[in-house]
Amino acid sequence: AAEHPYSHLIDTLKDGQIKFFNPYKLNDPRYDKLPLSIRVLLEAAIRNCDGFYTKQEDVRNILHWQQEQNKAEVPFSPARVLLQDFTGIPAMVDLAAMRDAVAKHGVDPSLVNPKCPTDLIVDHSLQIDYSKCAIQNAPNPGGGEGPSGSPASVQQIENTPLLCPFHLQPVSEVETALRNQEMELIRNKERLQFFKWCSKAFKNVNVVPPDVGAVHQLNLEYLSRVVQVSDGFIYPDSVVGTDSHTTMINGLGILGWGVGGIESEAIMLGQPISLTLPQVVGCKLVGSINPLTTSIDIVLGITKHLRQAGIAGKFVEFFGPGVSQLSVPDRTTIANMCPEYNATVSFFPVDQVTLKHFKKTSELVTASSYMKAVKLFRSYDDPSEDPQYSEVIEFNLSSMVPYVSGPKRPQDRVAVSSMKEDFQSCLDEKVGFKGFHIAKEKQEIRVPFLHGGQEYQLSHGSVVIAAVISCTNNCNPSVMLTAGLLARKAVEAGLLVKPYIRTSLAPGSGMVTHYLNASGVLPYFNKLGFEVIGYGCATCVGNTAPLPEAVVDAIKQGDLVACGVLSGNRHFEGRLCDCVRANYLASPPLVVAYAIAGTVGVDFEKEPLGLTSDGKEVYLRDIWPSREEVQQIEEDTVFSSIFKDLRGRMEKGNTFWKNVECSDSLLFPWDHKSTYIRSPSFFSKLVKVPPPQSIENAHALLFLGDKVTTDHISPAGSIARVSAAAKYLMSKRLTPREFNSYGARRGNDAVMTRGTFASIKLQNRFIGKPGPKTLHIPSGQTLDVFEAADRYQRDGIPLIILAGKDYGSGNSRDWVAKGPYLLGVRAVIAESFEKLHRNQLVGMGIMPLQFLSGQNADSLELSGKERFSITLPESLSPGQELTVKTSQGKSFSVTALFDSDTDVILFQHGGLLRYVARTLL
Numbered sequence: 001a002a003e004h005p006y007s008h009l010i011d012t013l014k015d016g017q018i019k020f021f022n023p024y025k026l027n028d029p030r031y032d033k034l035p036l037s038i039r040v041l042l043e044a045a046i047r048n049c050d051g052f053y054t055k056q057e058d059v060r061n062i063l064h065w066q067q068e069q070n071k072a073e074v075p076f077s078p079a080r081v082l083l084q085d086f087t088g089i090p091a092m093v094d095l096a097a098m099r100d101a102v103a104k105h106g107v108d109p110s111l112v113n114p115k116c117p118t119d120l121i122v123d124h125s126l127q128i129d130y131s132k133c134a135i136q137n138a139p140n141p142g143g144g145e146g147p148s149g150s151p152a153s154v155q156q157i158e159n160t161p162l163l164c165p166f167h168l169q170p171v172s173e174v175e176t177a178l179r180n181q182e183m184e185l186i187r188n189k190e191r192l193q194f195f196k197w198c199s200k201a202f203k204n205v206n207v208v209p210p211d212v213g214a215v216h217q218l219n220l221e222y223l224s225r226v227v228q229v230s231d232g233f234i235y236p237d238s239v240v241g242t243d244s245h246t247t248m249i250n251g252l253g254i255l256g257w258g259v260g261g262i263e264s265e266a267i268m269l270g271q272p273i274s275l276t277l278p279q280v281v282g283c284k285l286v287g288s289i290n291p292l293t294t295s296i297d298i299v300l301g302i303t304k305h306l307r308q309a310g311i312a313g314k315f316v317e318f319f320g321p322g323v324s325q326l327s328v329p330d331r332t333t334i335a336n337m338c339p340e341y342n343a344t345v346s347f348f349p350v351d352q353v354t355l356k357h358f359k360k361t362s363e364l365v366t367a368s369s370y371m372k373a374v375k376l377f378r379s380y381d382d383p384s385e386d387p388q389y390s391e392v393i394e395f396n397l398s399s400m401v402p403y404v405s406g407p408k409r410p411q412d413r414v415a416v417s418s419m420k421e422d423f424q425s426c427l428d429e430k431v432g433f434k435g436f437h438i439a440k441e442k443q444e445i446r447v448p449f450l451h452g453g454q455e456y457q458l459s460h461g462s463v464v465i466a467a468v469i470s471c472t473n474n475c476n477p478s479v480m481l482t483a484g485l486l487a488r489k490a491v492e493a494g495l496l497v498k499p500y501i502r503t504s505l506a507p508g509s510g511m512v513t514h515y516l517n518a519s520g521v522l523p524y525f526n527k528l529g530f531e532v533i534g535y536g537c538a539t540c541v542g543n544t545a546p547l548p549e550a551v552v553d554a555i556k557q558g559d560l561v562a563c564g565v566l567s568g569n570r571h572f573e574g575r576l577c578d579c580v581r582a583n584y585l586a587s588p589p590l591v592v593a594y595a596i597a598g599t600v601g602v603d604f605e606k607e608p609l610g611l612t613s614d615g616k617e618v619y620l621r622d623i624w625p626s627r628e629e630v631q632q633i634e635e636d637t638v639f640s641s642i643f644k645d646l647r648g649r650m651e652k653g654n655t656f657w658k659n660v661e662c663s664d665s666l667l668f669p670w671d672h673k674s675t676y677i678r679s680p681s682f683f684s685k686l687v688k689v690p691p692p693q694s695i696e697n698a699h700a701l702l703f704l705g706d707k708v709t710t711d712h713i714s715p716a717g718s719i720a721r722v723s724a725a726a727k728y729l730m731s732k733r734l735t736p737r738e739f740n741s742y743g744a745r746r747g748n749d750a751v752m753t754r755g756t757f758a759s760i761k762l763q764n765r766f767i768g769k770p771g772p773k774t775l776h777i778p779s780g781q782t783l784d785v786f787e788a789a790d791r792y793q794r795d796g797i798p799l800i801i802l803a804g805k806d807y808g809s810g811n812s813r814d815w816v817a818k819g820p821y822l823l824g825v826r827a828v829i830a831e832s833f834e835k836l837h838r839n840q841l842v843g844m845g846i847m848p849l850q851f852l853s854g855q856n857a858d859s860l861e862l863s864g865k866e867r868f869s870i871t872l873p874e875s876l877s878p879g880q881e882l883t884v885k886t887s888q889g890k891s892f893s894v895t896a897l898f899d900s901d902t903d904v905i906l907f908q909h910g911g912l913l914r915y916v917a918r919t920l921l
């Protein structure tokens with residue numbers, strides 16, 4: 001093997017037992033001025049320098065960050081990849097298919113493994129099929145009372161009415177959680193078998209079975225290390241994940257962010273992420289924290305501050321004397337919010353507080369000497385250690401008062417003290433983010449209704465959904481404990497929550513339940529109606545159970561602005577439930593408080609929260625737990641047990657998972673009847689020598705305008721009954737109720753290809769109105785996009801797409817390039833591309849071609865119906881101009897948007913998957 005270009009930097013620890021790359025041996029004074037997050041990028045580039053994906057020039061560029069920031073493109077190979085089940089499936093299916101493909105060429109299939117260690121966490125398939133009363137309606141399979149019966153059949157469960165009368169007796173939260181788990185396992189059997197096979201067949205793959213916890217929480221509490229050690233080298237931990245909460249990890253000084261399924265797959269296949277060397281905004285924390293604010297308030301305060309600072313696409317790194325006041329849970333909560341202000345990460349370099357947190361869990365002596373040796377450790381109180389940031393913004397922690405946000409957007413914050421007035425003004429205001437425009441004479445309306453035999457009234461501002469979710473703040477036990485203590489004090493004071501309010505408690509992991517129970521507050525949550533509904537990501541992905549019918553009717557009758565209050569980190573109008581127009585994000589204790597008040601139109605200072613049974617007024621301040629009280633309980637019950645419990649769950653697994661059958665084979669035994677897992681055809685024509693790439697006489701499959709987003713391109717959500725995917729599934733004898741969602745079927749390329757461009761919002765210029773249709777040009781027929789593409793493919797006609805500006809913006813979706821590829825699309829010609837999507841296209845061997853500046857399909861007078869030919873030169877270079885010739889005799893130039901020679905090589909191999917497979921041949 002060739003000498004590593006940076007072998008001269010290798011140093012050792014622990015009497016030579018552990019090696020590391022020591023940047024101090026570069027003798028470069030710039031290192032000490034680099035933000036610590038950039039030092040992490042530098043270390044990874046040094047260690048992974050292979051001359052192909054990562055070059056010495058990249059290392060030099062990172063070191064030269066002061067000048068190169070926002071200019072140089074640099075690679076980053078994270079220490080590990082984190083996948084959740086939905087996004088994990090396609091990547092794993094591709095690797096399984098690659099094993100088949102190389103085996104066909106006589107290569108040992110066991111050589112196909114993720115190059116980067118991958119944790120796959122099975123949690124997002126949890127659906128709240130059962131909530132506290134629905135379960136009473138479910139057929140009881142075992143005939144008994146307890147959870148001991150055998151799992152109900154899919155048929156029985158799917159026939160269970162989801163809308164349930166509300167007066168039924170609640171069942172224990174344990175049973176509810178258990179039923180959810182059974183449901184999940186039945187529904188997902190094929191996928192679980194596949195995952196289990198992956199965990200056995202692949203090296204570098206760790207599968208966390210269902211119901212252990214949500215991705216981000218496991219990432220935080222179980223999978224994270226300050227450092228990683230492999231092949232005798234110690235290096236800082238870093239991660240990319242497909243969960244939007246991945247950024248939480250930066251609160252632990254572990255660099256990491258969320259990526260799309262395609263990007264994570266690329267990293268698994270050995271390709272680093274490419275990023276523009278980021279600018280790093282230093283966020284200086286000063287002042288001291290007001291004891292009444294929860295960390296959520298601090299988070300929202302800092303979020304707003306950072307939003308206003310306009311730091312989209314940058315790194316944020318915290319420093320200043322205020323940082324050491326923040327506990328690790330506070331930091332991770334803040335770090336979790338960075339998607340709200342579009343920063344790539346919010347990084348809290350490792351300090352004494354971080355190390356102390358880890359001490360509870362693992363050996364840290366070596367880690368700490370390593371981090372100190374390379375100055376990835378810092379003391380926030382010592383300003384002489386402060387790096388030079390691109391810019392500095394200061395935040396005074398004393399300025400925080402409690403807030404909620406809403407009614408429609410997370411950025412619209414309302415101080416709790418002015419909530420009543422603010423809601424009133426929302427009723428008055430014209431319809432908008434802060435307005436519902438309710439006529440004056442209708443604002444006082446009260447609608448009576450019956451619930452469980454009792455009469456209640458709803459009015460504007462009535463709370464009908466109250467969800468204590470620890471999706472965001474699971475990492476912050478103090479907040480959940482504050483809520484629990486508040487619940488306890490409320491119950492002790494004789495207060496209750498009205499029974500028609502849809503209350504739920506989604507603790508994020510069993511551990512949260514555990515510490516709520518251990519601290520004695522769980523029964524009080526339950527007494528107020530907040531019962532555990534499951535451990536996956538629940539309400540925050542929109543899976544709330546429906547409201548009681550009488551409540552829905554009352555809301556409709558009075559055209560009421562009913563409210564949801566939840567402690568998630570995102571919310572969108574109508575997302576919780578169609579008829580709930582105002583949704584507020586609030587800290588868990590405030591969710592409890594508003595649930596008890598039954599309305600958001602309350603001034604906690606001046607009005608009581610409720611009355612005791614003997615009519616005594618109780619104010620919020622009477623029952624709000626003090627910071628000291630909370631911290632004491634946190635110390636006593638939480639930290640010691642958290643890690644132990646999770647480790648126990650991980651090691652024990654669960655009986656369902658243990659009983660999932662799977663093969664021990666090196667190749668996956670595809671089940672040809674499966675409609676969830678199918679071997680994709682990416683490798684169907686894999687040959688040792690890449691095929692030529694010129695495009696002859698292509699038709700335009702679609703003629704699109706500006707701003708075609710990944711939502712238009714890649715299938716998501718439910719599968720429409722009238723769609724190409726539905727036809728396919730029906731041909732497999734599935735009924736519409738068995739279709740499940742595109743997300744759940746992304747391990748089936750046949751479904752996903754049919755779902756590509758199947759959005760009802762697709763604006764195709766070939767067709768007058770929005771819809772998933774296109775013109776099959778040779779026949780003049782209007783067809784589903786898939787059917788047209790299928791006909792072209794059968795006739796051997798290559799395809800291109802014509803598009804306007806910003807093609808492919810929006811969230812990354814794993815099928816956004818695979819889908820078009822399998823439809824036969826060879827190139828997309830657009831006025832401009834979202835950069836990420838451009839890379840995704842290249843990764844699948846599709847050419848992103850850009851019209852020359854000032855030109856577009858209209859200026860070139862293209863009808864879209866002509867045929868297009870693009871001849872590629874022998875040697876292609878990044879950014880080269882190519883000529884497109886049409887069958888009408890026109891010709892025009894376009895730019896081939898390849899960033900680098902590596903990009904060109906990947907493209908020439910027909911994308912990354914085939915490139916990797918071919919290197920094995």
Ligand SMILES: *[C@@H]1O[C@H](CO)[C@@H](O)[C@H](O)[C@H]1NC(C)=O
Pocket residue numbers: 286287288396397398399
């Ligand atoms: C932070 O704000 C508080 C109160 O508003 C003020 O007393 C204090 O001086 C401020 N601290 C700094 C460092 O600006």
Ligand SMILES: *[C@@H]1O[C@H](CO)[C@@H](O)[C@H](O)[C@H]1NC(C)=O
Pocket residue numbers: 307310311312340341342
């Ligand atoms: C964040 O990004 C989204 C989408 O790119 C954009 O619409 C929004 O304005 C950005 N917000 C901020 C605060 O930069």
Ligand SMILES: *[C@@H]1O[C@H](CO)[C@@H](O)[C@H](O)[C@H]1NC(C)=O
Pocket residue numbers: 174513514517518
């Ligand atoms: C709560 O703790 C009690 C006593 O330790 C135990 O019996 C019970 O099973 C626990 N409940 C939950 C939901 O963990």
